[in-house]
Amino acid sequence: xxxxxxxxxxxxxxxxxxxxxxxxxxxxxxxxxxxxxxxxxxxxxxxxxxxxxxxxxxxxxxxxxxxxxxxxxxxxxx
Numbered sequence: 001x002x003x004x005x006x007x008x009x010x011x012x013x014x015x016x017x018x019x020x021x022x023x024x025x026x027x028x029x030x031x032x033x034x035x036x037x038x039x040x041x042x043x044x045x046x047x048x049x050x051x052x053x054x055x056x057x058x059x060x061x062x063x064x065x066x067x068x069x070x071x072x073x074x075x076x077x078x
Contacts, residue, residue: 002023002050002054002056003023003024003075003076003077004021004022004046004049004050004074004075004076005021005022005023006019006020006046006065006073006074006075007019007021007022007028008071008072016032018030018031018033019031019033019041019042019045021045021046021049023049023053026053029049031045042065042073043065046063046065049075050063056077061077062077063075063076063077063078064076
């Protein structure tokens with residue numbers, strides 16, 4: 001089973017808002033936030049990560065994204 005943890009990082013004095021995505025055994029990857037809808041950015045980030053990191057065809061292998069109690073997101077293959 002593959003699970004991804006997606007976190008929102010607010011802006012600092014030197015960096016803008018960004019998202020990080022991480023899976024077990026790999027360092028987090030960061031992406032700068034854009035003007036796109038927040039949920040769309042979450043889905044695009046998870047899709048890119050599953051496709052590039054694990055070489056999965058997300059058209060055949062579906063996944064779901066949910067919100068954890070602390071506000072982070074989790075993406076899991078179903």
